[in-house]
Amino acid sequence: MEDEENIEEELLLVESQLNGLQDKIKTLLDQQEELYERQAQLKAMLEISKTSRDASNSAPSVALEDWSGKFSWDSQADDTRFNVFGISSYRSNQREIINSIMSGKDVLVIMAAGGGKSLCYQLPAVLRDGITLVVSPLLSLIQDQVMGLAALGIPAHMLTSTTNKEIEKFIYKALEKGEGELKILYVTPEKISKSKRFMSKLEKCHHAGRLSLVAIDEAHCCSQWGHDFRPDYKNLGILKIQFPSVPMIALTATATSKVQMDLIEMLHIPRSVKFVSTVNRPNLFYRVYEKSSVGKVVIDEIANFISESYPNNESGIVYCFSRKECEQVCRPYNTEMLSFQLFAGHMI
Numbered sequence: 001m002e003d004e005e006n007i008e009e010e011l012l013l014v015e016s017q018l019n020g021l022q023d024k025i026k027t028l029l030d031q032q033e034e035l036y037e038r039q040a041q042l043k044a045m046l047e048i049s050k051t052s053r054d055a056s057n058s059a060p061s062v063a064l065e066d067w068s069g070k071f072s073w074d075s076q077a078d079d080t081r082f083n084v085f086g087i088s089s090y091r092s093n094q095r096e097i098i099n100s101i102m103s104g105k106d107v108l109v110i111m112a113a114g115g116g117k118s119l120c121y122q123l124p125a126v127l128r129d130g131i132t133l134v135v136s137p138l139l140s141l142i143q144d145q146v147m148g149l150a151a152l153g154i155p156a157h158m159l160t161s162t163t164n165k166e167i168e169k170f171i172y173k174a175l176e177k178g179e180g181e182l183k184i185l186y187v188t189p190e191k192i193s194k195s196k197r198f199m200s201k202l203e204k205c206h207h208a209g210r211l212s213l214v215a216i217d218e219a220h221c222c223s224q225w226g227h228d229f230r231p232d233y234k235n236l237g238i239l240k241i242q243f244p245s246v247p248m249i250a251l252t253a254t255a256t257s258k259v260q261m262d263l264i265e266m267l268h269i270p271r272s273v274k275f276v277s278t279v280n281r282p283n284l285f286y287r288v289y290e291k292s293s294v295g296k297v298v299i300d301e302i303a304n305f306i307s308e309s310y311p312n313n314e315s316g317i318v319y320c321f322s323r324k325e326c327e328q329v330c331r332p333y334n335t336e337m338l339s340f341q342l343f344a345g346h347m348i
């Protein structure tokens with residue numbers, strides 16, 4: 001009896017020591033994983049730093065290769081452009097940009113608003129095996145893009161604060177295990193800088209060779225010299241450090257030379273091929289009128305201007321400072337000749 005008690009006592013002691021050891025082993029394994037991760041980051045940083053030194057000692061980053069030549073993916077790209085995107089021909093620089101991305105280069109694109117930047121990464125995203133990650137600053141822009149891609153039959157999703165749990169699970173499975181159909185994943189920059197869980201799934205996706213391209217939309221947001229600096233964009237440099245072999249395309253409509261240099265440095269893409277298209281839009285122009293000091297007269301003038309300039313039932317937009325002003329402009333002019341609809345942040 002006494003023997004049994006002693007054995008039980010010792011058993012409890014051994015079990016408690018084992019539990020203690022297991023905790024220590026888990027802590028050590030976690031430490032080991034963190035160190036491996038840091039080791040990989042440091043090696044990549046060293047590599048990038050050497051490449052960047054070599055690049056600044058040699059040629060500028062502007063394209064020397066002929067990106068409009070023939071490439072093995074030409075016919076597949078033409079087929080996808082026409083049959084998936086419904087676009088009959090490329091606009092200026094689109095083909096060259098797509099070819100350089102398909103060749104595995106990092107690319108910087110400066111192209112006017114509405115110039116067709118999205119196709120430059122969406123088409124390679126469809127052509128390349130795996131998942132393309134797109135970082136974009138605004139939820140509304142992202143929603144718009146995802147809806148547009150879904151309408152074309154391209155499997156695209158967004159992972160943002162508004163994504164429901166089921167879709168989030170689907171996305172994580174696609175990243176981690178390659179399950180389900182996902183070609184293009186949109187995230188906000190906050191996801192990259194704030195979600196360790198997301199970054200770890202992305203790491204697994206990359207490790208399995210399934211991260212095909214990284215696109216940074218509105219890339220000028222990286223630079224404090226730009227007009228729209230977003231602090232979370234500053235952390236996007238981590239993407240090139242973690243995934244040095246994955247091509248990156250950075251796109252913007254406006255970037256001065258200083259902003260361009262800044263974002264090349266911040267995104268760690270010193271050897272990027274740069275494409276600059278004209279930002280001049282001849283169909284857009286300003287005209288300044290002196291306005292009356294009487295509110296009603298101003299509204300009359302707006303209505304007259306619209307009726308005279310656009311007599312054929314065309315559509316246009318009148319911007320006001322407030323919702324109240326929008327109502328003041330709309331109310332008297334919903335006549336047979338003119339029809340105003342109010343838009344104030346949301347449709348009324």
Ligand SMILES: Nc1ncnc2c1ncn2[C@@H]1O[C@H](COP(=O)(O)OP(=O)(O)OP(=O)(O)O)[C@@H](O)[C@H]1O
Nearest residue numbers: 087088089090091112113114115116117118119253
């Ligand atoms: N080669 C093309 N031919 C005809 N239409 C095109 C072509 N490329 C793009 N488009 C269309 O032009 C429109 C604008 O394209 P997109 O939204 O990609 O512009 P963007 O450069 O991203 O503009 P923003 O800077 O405002 O986001 C879209 O409707 C797109 O389908």
